[in-house]
Amino acid sequence: MPATLPVDLNRERLHAVEAPVEFATDGSFRVELSNHGEGVHVHLHLDDDLSAVARIENGNVFVAGDTATTVDVAVDDPPTSPITGKLKVSTGYGAETTYVDVTVEPFEEQTRQVAVDESLSKPPQHEPSKAVPRPPARRATRSGRAPLRRLRPRRGRHRGRCRALRRPR
Structure with missing residues (x-):
């Protein structure tokens, strides 16, 4: 989360x-502009x-x-x-002006180290367990698919044909 520069407006008097x-x-x-009175125009x-390394949105x-309103820098x-420079905050079309000395310091990355247990670098030792044997896998056919179970043809009077399709005798 970015740092916040608080600026109070109209606390004692207008502008x-x-x-x-x-x-x-x-x-x-962020510049947080907190207004404690009448509405006011603010120029930053x-x-x-400072503008060599930063810009105001x-x-x-x-x-x-x-x-309250925030302005991102x-x-x-x-x-x-x-790098040190000045941020100018003015209200009332320049009637009141305040300067803030802003220093932008180099960013220092924090190196984070995680402790790793030495046992994690070795594969786990598994004890043989009594596993339930699996049924043998089906053989694959030339196409690579498992063969389907063949159904016996229906026996009986119609032999699987509909009456409407039978030839007259």
Whole structure:
């Protein structure tokens, strides 16, 4: 789950922006915009250093009153060394602006090791069991199918024919 940068809007007065001074992440993150008052338009912008590794999905957002909205910031290729830049958050068409120092750190993969029991590398030792003998398999014919059981022809007066098909005598 991506990291979240909380930003509070309209908490003390209209168009007020409250955000942490700095934020660090090792990949993509979300900016959670929590509005505590009237609806407000918010503009997000990355400076040149930060925009080299990250991009904002939607930089202009309207946040309705007393609601919260998230904006995704995608980091496509994590850098090999830490990169620090500024995220600009402004409301009221630039009347209030706050900057957050964002550091994108290199992603460190955690190597996970699983302990494997040595007995799993050897085939299991089975004891001979008293198995029920199976009946012998049917012989296959030239076509590869098992032969069908032949039925004896019906005996009797009609010998399997219908009266309508009999020849008159």
